[in-house]
Amino acid sequence: MIQTDYPIHHGDYTRAGEASADIKRQLRQLGVGSATLRRIAVAAYEMELNIIIHSLGGSMTLVVDNDGIKLSSRDEGPGIPDVSKAMSEGFSTADEVARGLGFGAGMGLPNMRRNADQFEIESVMGQGTQIRMLFLLT
Amino acid sequence: MGEKRFHSVQLDKDKCKGCTNCLKHCPTEAIRVRGGRAHIINERCVDCGECIRICEYHAKVAMTDKLEDIFRFEHRIALPAPSLYGQFRHVGSIGIVLEALTRIGFTSVFEVARGADVITRAVKEKLKNPDRPRPLISSACPAVTRIIQVRFPTLIPHIIDLKQPMEVAASIARAEYAKTHGVAPEKIGVFFITPCAAKMTAIRSPLGHEKSEVDGAISMMEIYGHLLPHVAEIKASDMTTSATPFGIGWARSGGEADAAVPKNSMVVDGMDNVIRVLEEVEDGKLRDLDYFEGAACPGGCVGGPLTYENKYLARNTVMSLMDGLPPRHPQEAVPGSVLNKYPLYFDKPIVPNGSMKLHESIANAIERMEQMNAILDRLPGYDCGSCGSPTCRAFAEDIVRGYCSETDCIFILKERLKGMAQQMVDISHTRRE
Numbered sequence: 001m002i003q004t005d006y007p008i009h010h011g012d013y014t015r016a017g018e019a020s021a022d023i024k025r026q027l028r029q030l031g032v033g034s035a036t037l038r039r040i041a042v043a044a045y046e047m048e049l050n051i052i053i054h055s056l057g058g059s060m061t062l063v064v065d066n067d068g069i070k071l072s073s074r075d076e077g078p079g080i081p082d083v084s085k086a087m088s089e090g091f092s093t094a095d096e097v098a099r100g101l102g103f104g105a106g107m108g109l110p111n112m113r114r115n116a117d118q119f120e121i122e123s124v125m126g127q128g129t130q131i132r133m134l135f136l137l138t
Numbered sequence: 139m140g141e142k143r144f145h146s147v148q149l150d151k152d153k154c155k156g157c158t159n160c161l162k163h164c165p166t167e168a169i170r171v172r173g174g175r176a177h178i179i180n181e182r183c184v185d186c187g188e189c190i191r192i193c194e195y196h197a198k199v200a201m202t203d204k205l206e207d208i209f210r211f212e213h214r215i216a217l218p219a220p221s222l223y224g225q226f227r228h229v230g231s232i233g234i235v236l237e238a239l240t241r242i243g244f245t246s247v248f249e250v251a252r253g254a255d256v257i258t259r260a261v262k263e264k265l266k267n268p269d270r271p272r273p274l275i276s277s278a279c280p281a282v283t284r285i286i287q288v289r290f291p292t293l294i295p296h297i298i299d300l301k302q303p304m305e306v307a308a309s310i311a312r313a314e315y316a317k318t319h320g321v322a323p324e325k326i327g328v329f330f331i332t333p334c335a336a337k338m339t340a341i342r343s344p345l346g347h348e349k350s351e352v353d354g355a356i357s358m359m360e361i362y363g364h365l366l367p368h369v370a371e372i373k374a375s376d377m378t379t380s381a382t383p384f385g386i387g388w389a390r391s392g393g394e395a396d397a398a399v400p401k402n403s404m405v406v407d408g409m410d411n412v413i414r415v416l417e418e419v420e421d422g423k424l425r426d427l428d429y430f431e432g433a434a435c436p437g438g439c440v441g442g443p444l445t446y447e448n449k450y451l452a453r454n455t456v457m458s459l460m461d462g463l464p465p466r467h468p469q470e471a472v473p474g475s476v477l478n479k480y481p482l483y484f485d486k487p488i489v490p491n492g493s494m495k496l497h498e499s500i501a502n503a504i505e506r507m508e509q510m511n512a513i514l515d516r517l518p519g520y521d522c523g524s525c526g527s528p529t530c531r532a533f534a535e536d537i538v539r540g541y542c543s544e545t546d547c548i549f550i551l552k553e554r555l556k557g558m559a560q561q562m563v564d565i566s567h568t569r570r571e
């Protein structure tokens with residue numbers, strides 16, 4: 001089993017994409033096929049950016065074992081008030097800074113769900129959000 | 139490990155000092171220093187020429203043809219890349235360079251800039267198809283196509299399935315010459331005058347099509363000395379360029395986008411920058427962009443490792459030459475019928491290269507990565523290159539692949555020696571009982 005943890009800080013745009021790049025590098029070395037790798041690349045980047053933009057900070061974890069590729073995230077809050085609303089396309093609460101940088105199209109969570117083979121999200125206000133994605137090895 | 143193929147960048151063993159400069163600059167980690175000399179991992183090398191540029195001992199060379207090689211053909215066509223014009227500062231006209239080529243042994247000249255004009259038209263047609271994944275990625279720089287094959291296999295569907303201007307120019311040149319001179323096409327030798335090693339590789343091992351229309355490539359650096367006296371001597375020439383200024387503009391980065399996709403395209407030059415932006419394309423960030431023009435060399439082809447003149451000056455010269463031409467666009471200059479007359483399109487899929495894989499089976503690759511990570515934890519993380527691998531991570535990978543051992547790391551070796559020295563001290567203190 002391979003596990004790598006990536007701490008992600010709120011508002012740290014200078015490092016945006018670094019965790020995703022490392023995830024891609026590892027999966028390429030493992031020989032994950034192009035079609036799957038592409039889906040993971042998009043989902044991983046959205047996951048990383050979501051933590052930077054919306055959370056108070058948190059981490060991402062990559063696990064690769066016989067079940068497949070698991071990407072999960074947990075953050076320290078603030079939590080999502082209405083998860084089903086946040087899951088709808090085009091809905092975004094991104095702040096001015098993020099929008100100014102071209103984010104906040106409201107496609108983050110929908111893109112993750114669309115690209116993952118399994119997608120789970122749990123959020124508790126005041127505690128934080130956890131997301132788990134599974135990508136099957138074909 | 140991937141396909142067996144020719145690649146153009148090679149090591150001159152006698153000149154290599156075994157330093158680590160090239161190691162650090164290779165974008166695909168394809169170089170190792172072992173036994174005091176650099177080695178190139180063929181499957182990974184994309185022939186970008188970074189190592190040729192960086193090696194102060196000139197130990198990295200490009201395998202290109204010699205000028206005398208053209209004489210094995212009865213008929214000899216030169217295909218000058220437009221960057222060649224930039225090598226001659228204050229040259230009065232492009233015609234002078236073309237005429238100089240006929241004086242050193244070529245029986246005819248056909249400009250690659252004309253091939254670029256044809257490709258410009260073809261790119262415009264391709265952009266009309268909205269089903270292709272965006273951004274479309276230019277196939278003009280062979281080192282960029284290779285790095286996608288090695289490092290960004292997920293982006294292969296983005297590569298526009300058009301041959302390089304050099305190939306198109308060769309097809310047209312050969313066909314036209316055969317017709318006007320009434321000779322068999324195979325009696326004609328077509329030689330590209332190249333600014334880089336990657337084009338040589340593209341001729342010997344093409345991507346996207348089986349065989350190249352070009353018979354060989356001569357380095358600009360080599361041909362420069364032959365051409366210079368003639369360029370200096372010819373005051374005016376009856377020969378003139380048949381390309382548009384847009385086609386000639388392909389010599390420098392941005393020229394292709396200027397001609398084919400002036401709006402909503404992105405121009406990136408230099409291998410580091412190309413890689414950085416391709417990461418973003420892979421993450422799905424740039425889907426709203428139509429076209430990506432990438433060049434491995436800073437400044438585009440005028441910055442090629444086999445050019446003579448510095449790229450800033452060469453760019454300047456090319457732009458002055460463009461200014462002197464009537465502002466015709468390829469859309470008017472190239473008849474639409476040309477697009478179906480010559481083989482412009484890929485006829486063979488580009489397949490992922492796979493040389494980064496730790497093992498063919500994912501289960502075994504996972505096992506190797508676990509071992510790699512365990513080794514990496516013990517390494518100092520200085521990425522000094524003394525072991526001969528470019529980074530500590532690459533070193534850990536090399537150990538797992540069985541190419542070296544942990545004590546090749548100078549810091550681990552020091553620790554071990556310290557332990558041994560301590561043991562000796564301890565032994566020397568034991569008393570005779």
